[in-house]
Amino acid sequence: MSVLGAIQLIALAGLSFALLLACLASGVAxxxxxxxxxWSPERRHRALFLLGIAPVVFAVFGVLAVLAPSLLALTWPExxxxxxxxxxxxxxxxxxxxxxLGNGTSWLVLALGVGWLLGKSTxxxxxxxxxxxxxxRLRVNGERVPAIGASVLPTAAPxxxxxxxxxxxxxxxxxxxxxxxxxxxxxxxxxxRAHAARRDILIRLLARVGTVFMWPSARARLLGALDLAAEQxxxxxxxxxxxDRLQVAEAILRVERLLQTTSFRLxxxxxxxxxxxxxxxxxxxxxxxxxxxxxxxxxxxFILMLTGVLGASAPLHHLTESLLEALVHR
Amino acid sequence: xxxxWDGGEGEAKAVHKGLGRSRGIGLNTIQSTLKRLYxxxxxxxxxxxxxxxxxxRVTRDEFRCNALGELVGELMxxxxxxxxxxxxxxxxxxxxxxxxxxxxLVAERRLSKGRR
Numbered sequence: 350m351s352v353l354g355a356i357q358l359i360a361l362a363g364l365s366f367a368l369l370l371a372c373l374a375s376g377v378a379x380x381x382x383x384x385x386x387x388w389s390p391e392r393r394h395r396a397l398f399l400l401g402i403a404p405v406v407f408a409v410f411g412v413l414a415v416l417a418p419s420l421l422a423l424t425w426p427e428x429x430x431x432x433x434x435x436x437x438x439x440x441x442x443x444x445x446x447x448x449x450l451g452n453g454t455s456w457l458v459l460a461l462g463v464g465w466l467l468g469k470s471t472x473x474x475x476x477x478x479x480x481x482x483x484x485x486r487l488r489v490n491g492e493r494v495p496a497i498g499a500s501v502l503p504t505a506a507p508x509x510x511x512x513x514x515x516x517x518x519x520x521x522x523x524x525x526x527x528x529x530x531x532x533x534x535x536x537x538x539x540x541x542r543a544h545a546a547r548r549d550i551l552i553r554l555l556a557r558v559g560t561v562f563m564w565p566s567a568r569a570r571l572l573g574a575l576d577l578a579a580e581q582x583x584x585x586x587x588x589x590x591x592x593d594r595l596q597v598a599e600a601i602l603r604v605e606r607l608l609q610t611t612s613f614r615l616x617x618x619x620x621x622x623x624x625x626x627x628x629x630x631x632x633x634x635x636x637x638x639x640x641x642x643x644x645x646x647x648x649x650x651f652i653l654m655l656t657g658v659l660g661a662s663a664p665l666h667h668l669t670e671s672l673l674e675a676l677v678h679r
Numbered sequence: 680x681x682x683x684w685d686g687g688e689g690e691a692k693a694v695h696k697g698l699g700r701s702r703g704i705g706l707n708t709i710q711s712t713l714k715r716l717y718x719x720x721x722x723x724x725x726x727x728x729x730x731x732x733x734x735x736r737v738t739r740d741e742f743r744c745n746a747l748g749e750l751v752g753e754l755m756x757x758x759x760x761x762x763x764x765x766x767x768x769x770x771x772x773x774x775x776x777x778x779x780x781x782x783x784l785v786a787e788r789r790l791s792k793g794r795r
Binding site: 473477479481486487502514517553598602605609625631 | 743746747748750751753754755758759760761762763764765766767768769770771772773775777778781782784785788789792
C-alpha cells in the first residue's frame with residue numbers, strides 16, 4: 350500500500366484535467382471573445398472571467414469527482430465500491446491505496462508538470478512582491494486628500510492609478526490634476542471608484558491564475574479582452590454618473606495626450622505604440638450604451654456545469670483510472 | 680536619513696544614542712546601515728580621529744524626488760501591473776495620428792451635440 354502512489358495518481362489526474370481544459374479554453378477563446386463582442390462590457394467581463402478561471406476550477410472539481418467514491422467510502426464504508434470490481438486495473442482510492450508506485454515515465458511526466466508549475470508560481474510571486482513594494486512606496490509618497498477620496502503624488506508625471514488588491518487606494522499625481530479640467534477629474538474619480546467597487550484588480554489576478562495552463566497567445570488575448578471589458582464597464586459607470594458619454598471620452602483622450610508628451614521621456618524603452626485600448630474605449634463611448642442583459646444565467650450555467658462534473662463522478666472516476674493505467678503501469 | 684536630515688550628529692555612537700537605543704537597534708546595525716547608505720552615495724563621511732562622521736549627501740526633497748522618479752519609471756514600465764490599474768494604460772500608447780483623429784471625432788460630436 351503506497352500513500353505516495355495515491356498522491357502521484359491524484360496529482361497526475363489534476364494536471365491532466367487542467368491541461369486538457371486549458372487546451373479547450375485556448376481553442377475557444379478567440380470565438381468567445383468574438384461572440385461576446387456585442388454584449389455589454391459588464392456581461393462580457395463576467396463571461397470572459399468565467400472562461401479564464403474555468404480550466405483550474407473544473408480541474409479541481411474533476412479531481413473531487415474522481416475522489417468522490419473513496420470519500421464516500423471513508424464516510425460510509427458500506428458504500429465502498431472497490432469491492433464491486435476486480436483488481437485488474439489501478440485504483441484512485443483513499444481507502445484502498447495503490448499497491449505499487451507508477452513507472453518511470455509517469456514520474457517524469459509528473460516532475461515536468463510540477464516543476465513547470467513551481468517555476469511559473471515563483472515568477473508570479475516575485476512579480477507580485479515587486480508590485481507590492483511599488484504599492485507600498487506609492488502609499489508612503491502619496492498625501493491623502495479626503496476631499497477627493499484619493500492620495501496625491503507630488504510628481505509632474507500625469508498618473509492616475511488604483512493600487513492594491515483587497516483595499517485599493519486611488520493615487521492621482523499633481524501633474525494629472527494640473528493637466529486636466531475639473532469635470533475630467535470627476536470622470537477619472539468615478540471611473541476608478543467603479544474599479545475599486547468591482548474589485549477588478551483582484552479579479553484580474555484570479556484570471557491570471559486560472560489561465561496559467563492556457564496557450565500563451567490565447568491567454569494574452571483573453572486577458573487583454575478581460576482588461577478592455579473591465580475598463581469599458583467602468584467607463585459606462587462614469588458616463589452614467591456624469592450623464593455625458595462624450596465627457597468620459599474627452600477625459601480619456603486628454604489623459605492619453607498628457608501621457609504621450611511624457612511617457613517616452615519617463616520610460617523610453619517600455620512604451621509601445623499601437624497596443625492601447627483607448628481607440629476601442631472612445632469608439633464605444635461614441636455609440637449608445639448597450640443594455641446590460643442578464644448576467645445571472647452565466648453564473649447559474651457555470652454552477653450547473655460544476656454540479657454536472659460532480660454528478661458524473663462514477664464514469665469520470667473509471668475513465669480516469671483507465672487512462673492513467675496506460676500511463677502509469679504500461 | 681531622517682535623523683541626519685533633522686541635524687543629528689553623524690557619528691555612529693551618536694546615531695545609536697539618539698535613535699538606536701529607543702528602538703532597540705544595536706550599534707553594529709547602526710554602523711553597517713550608515714556604511715550601506717554611504718556606499719549608495721546617500722551619505723558622505725569624514726574620518727575624525729578613529730571614527731567616521733556621516734552627513735547627508737542629498738537633501739530630503741532631492742531624495743524624495745529621486746525616489747518618486749524611480750517609482751514613476753517602474754509604473755510606466757508596467758512593473759507593478761499585478762497590483763495596479765491605471766485610468767489609461769501606462770505602457771501602451773495610441774499612435775499620435777490615431778489620437779488626433781479620435782480627438783477630432785469627439786470634438787465634432789461635441790459640436791453637433793451643442794447645435795441640437
